[in-house]
Amino acid sequence: MKKSQYLKDQLLVGVLNVLGMLALTLFLHTLNIQFQEILLIILVWLAGAVMYSFLDYRGKNKRISRTFALLEELEHKYLLSEVMDVPDTNEGLAYFKILKACNKSMLEQVSATKRDRKEYKDYIEQWIHEVKTPIAAIQIICANNKSELSSKVLSELQKIDLYAEQALYYARSDEAERGFLVKEVTVTDMIHQAIADNKQILLRNDVHVNVESSSYTVYTDRKWVEFILKQLVTNAVQYRNEHSPEIRFQVVPILGGLALTVKDNGIGISENDLPRIFDKGFTGDNGRIRKKSTGMGLYICKRLCDKLGIYVEAASFPDEGTSIILKFPKGSFTKV
Amino acid sequence: MKIMIVEDDETIREELSILMTFNGYSVCTPVHFSNIHIEVASETPNLILLDINLPGIDGFKLCSLIRKESGIPIIFVTSRNTDMDELNGIMRGGDDFITKPYNASILLARITALLRRAYPNENKDYLSYKDVYIYSDTGKVYYHGESVELTKNESKILTYLFKHQGQMVPRADLVEYLWDNQLYIDDNALSVHITRIRSKLSQVGIDNLIQTKYGQGYKV
Numbered sequence: 001m002k003k004s005q006y007l008k009d010q011l012l013v014g015v016l017n018v019l020g021m022l023a024l025t026l027f028l029h030t031l032n033i034q035f036q037e038i039l040l041i042i043l044v045w046l047a048g049a050v051m052y053s054f055l056d057y058r059g060k061n062k063r064i065s066r067t068f069a070l071l072e073e074l075e076h077k078y079l080l081s082e083v084m085d086v087p088d089t090n091e092g093l094a095y096f097k098i099l100k101a102c103n104k105s106m107l108e109q110v111s112a113t114k115r116d117r118k119e120y121k122d123y124i125e126q127w128i129h130e131v132k133t134p135i136a137a138i139q140i141i142c143a144n145n146k147s148e149l150s151s152k153v154l155s156e157l158q159k160i161d162l163y164a165e166q167a168l169y170y171a172r173s174d175e176a177e178r179g180f181l182v183k184e185v186t187v188t189d190m191i192h193q194a195i196a197d198n199k200q201i202l203l204r205n206d207v208h209v210n211v212e213s214s215s216y217t218v219y220t221d222r223k224w225v226e227f228i229l230k231q232l233v234t235n236a237v238q239y240r241n242e243h244s245p246e247i248r249f250q251v252v253p254i255l256g257g258l259a260l261t262v263k264d265n266g267i268g269i270s271e272n273d274l275p276r277i278f279d280k281g282f283t284g285d286n287g288r289i290r291k292k293s294t295g296m297g298l299y300i301c302k303r304l305c306d307k308l309g310i311y312v313e314a315a316s317f318p319d320e321g322t323s324i325i326l327k328f329p330k331g332s333f334t335k336v
Numbered sequence: 337m338k339i340m341i342v343e344d345d346e347t348i349r350e351e352l353s354i355l356m357t358f359n360g361y362s363v364c365t366p367v368h369f370s371n372i373h374i375e376v377a378s379e380t381p382n383l384i385l386l387d388i389n390l391p392g393i394d395g396f397k398l399c400s401l402i403r404k405e406s407g408i409p410i411i412f413v414t415s416r417n418t419d420m421d422e423l424n425g426i427m428r429g430g431d432d433f434i435t436k437p438y439n440a441s442i443l444l445a446r447i448t449a450l451l452r453r454a455y456p457n458e459n460k461d462y463l464s465y466k467d468v469y470i471y472s473d474t475g476k477v478y479y480h481g482e483s484v485e486l487t488k489n490e491s492k493i494l495t496y497l498f499k500h501q502g503q504m505v506p507r508a509d510l511v512e513y514l515w516d517n518q519l520y521i522d523d524n525a526l527s528v529h530i531t532r533i534r535s536k537l538s539q540v541g542i543d544n545l546i547q548t549k550y551g552q553g554y555k556v
Contacts, residue, residue: 129416196516
C-alpha cells in the first residue's frame with residue numbers, strides 16, 4: 001500500500017480534523033484567548049493526529065505486505081485463507097470470514113470437478129476395455145472365415161482399434177508415470193509388432209515395408225512405443241503416394257542415444273505446416289484437402305514421447321515424403 | 337496337443353475353439369470357472385488360455401490355484417492392458433501375456449512357441465512330402481541323399497506349402513504368412529521367390545513339386 005493511497009483512504013478523517021481545528025480556533029477566539037496559545041493547542045492536536053496516522057499506516061502496510069508475500073509463495077493461491085494470519089480488528093475479521101466462506105465453496109467446486117473428471121476418465125477406460133472384447137471377437141471370426149470380405153472388414157477394424165487406443169492413451173497421458181512398465185526392449189521387436197497390427201491396411205494398399213535389421217535395445221515402455229509406431233504407420237498409409245508407397249524403418253545409434261526413423265515416400269507436409277503438426281487439433285493442408293483428420297494422433301504421440309523422455313522430430317518435403325524420428329536417450333534409460 | 341480355453345465371452349470362446357481346431361489342436365472349453373483347477377486335473381490339457389476378467393473370480397486367482405498343482409503353460413489373455421496386470425500375470429506364474437484384440441496369427445505363433453519350449457521332445461523339426469524333406473531351422477531340403485539350401489524367405493514359403501499339402505494355397509494367404517514371420521514381401525516378389533525355389537529344387541532332381549493354379553495360388 002502506497003502512502004498516497006493510505007492518505008486518500010483517510011481523507012474524510014483528515015477533513016474532519018481540520019474542520020475541528022477551525023471550530024476550536026473560532027471558539028477559543030470568541031473566548032478572547034491569545035493567538036499564540038491557540039496555535040500551541042492546535043499544534044499539539046496536529047502532532048497527535050500525525051503520530052496516530054503514521055503508526056496506523058505502518059501497521060496496516062506491514063500486514064498487507066506479509067499477506068502478499070505469502071500469496072506469492074503459495075502454489076494454489078486459493079488456499080490463502082488457510083495459512084494467513086487471523087486479523088486482530090473486527091473489520092479485518094469480517095473480511096477474513098468472507099474470504100474463508102468463498103474459499104470453502106471454491107474448494108468444494110474444485111473437488112467436485114476433480115471427482116467428475118476421475119469418474120468420466122474411469123468410464124472411458126472401462127468403455128475401451130469393453131469395446132476390445134467385440135473387436136477381438138470380430139478379429140477371430142475373420143481369421144476363421146478368410147476371404148476378400150474378411151480382409152476388408154479387418155482393415156477397417158484396425159482403424160477402430162487405433163481410435164479406441166488413441167482415446168485410452170489420451171485419457172492416461174496426464175498421469176502417465178503411474179502406468180509405466182519400463183523394460184529392456186529390442187527396437188525392431190516393437191517395429192514388427194506395429195507392422196503386424198497394421199498388416200491388413202498395409203497389404204490392402206500395397207505398401208512396401210522395409211525394416212533394416214538391427215539388435216539395438218532401449219529401456220522403455222513397450223506398449224506405449226508400439227502405440228506411437230502404430231499411429232505413425234497409419235499416418236504413412238493415409239498420406240501415401242498412390243504409385244509405389246513405401247515405409248522404411250531405420251535404427252541408428254546417435255550421439256547420446258538411439259534414433260528410430262520412420263520414413264515414407266508419401267505426399268509430405270508443407271513447410272508452413274511442419275512446425276505445427278504435433279499441435280492439438282492441427283490438421284493442416286493435407287488434413288483439410290485430402291483426407292479427414294482429427295489432428296489428435298500426432299498430438300497424443302508427442303505427449304506420450306514427452307512422458308517417456310523420447311525426443312520426437314519431423315522432417316518432410318512435399319511430394320517426397322515424411323520422416324518422423326524418435327530419439328531415445330542413452331544413460332539410465334538406454335543401453336546402446 | 338490339447339488347449340483349454342478359459343473365456344467368458346461366448347462368441348470369442350466358440351471362435352477360438354474353431355481357430356484352434358482348424359490349426360490341429362484339440363480343445364476343451366469349460367463354462368464354469370470357479371473349479372477350473374479341478375477340471376485341469378481331469379482334462380489334462382497341454383496349455384491354458386486364461387482370460388483375466390471372469391465372472392465371480394479373476395484369472396490371477398485361478399492361475400495361482402492351478403499353479404499349486406501343475407506347471408502347465410499358461411497364457412493370460414486380457415482386454416485390460418495396464419502394465420500392472422502384466423506384472424501381476426508374470427508374478428502369478430503366467431508364461432505369456434496377450435492383450436485383446438489379438439491378431440490370430442500372433443496368438444497361434446505364441447502358442448506354438450510356448451508349446452515347443454514346454455514340450456521340446458514332441459516336435460518334429462522337419463516336414464516331408466513323398467521323399468522330399470525340409471528342415472525349417474536350417475532351411476535345407478533333402479531328396480534321395482542330395483541336399484540344397486534355401487534362403488529364409490524361400491524355406492518359409494515351402495514350409496507353408498508343405499503344411500497345407502494337397503490344398504490350394506491362395507497367394508494372399510502365403511503373403512500374409514510371410515508377413516506374420518516378419519518377412520515383408522509383396523505379390524510380385526512372391527512370384528520371383530517361387531521361381532527361385534523351383535530352380536533350386538530342380539538342382540537336386542525335384543521337378544514339378546509346386547503346381548501353379550493361374551490366378552489362384554500354389555499347391556504341393
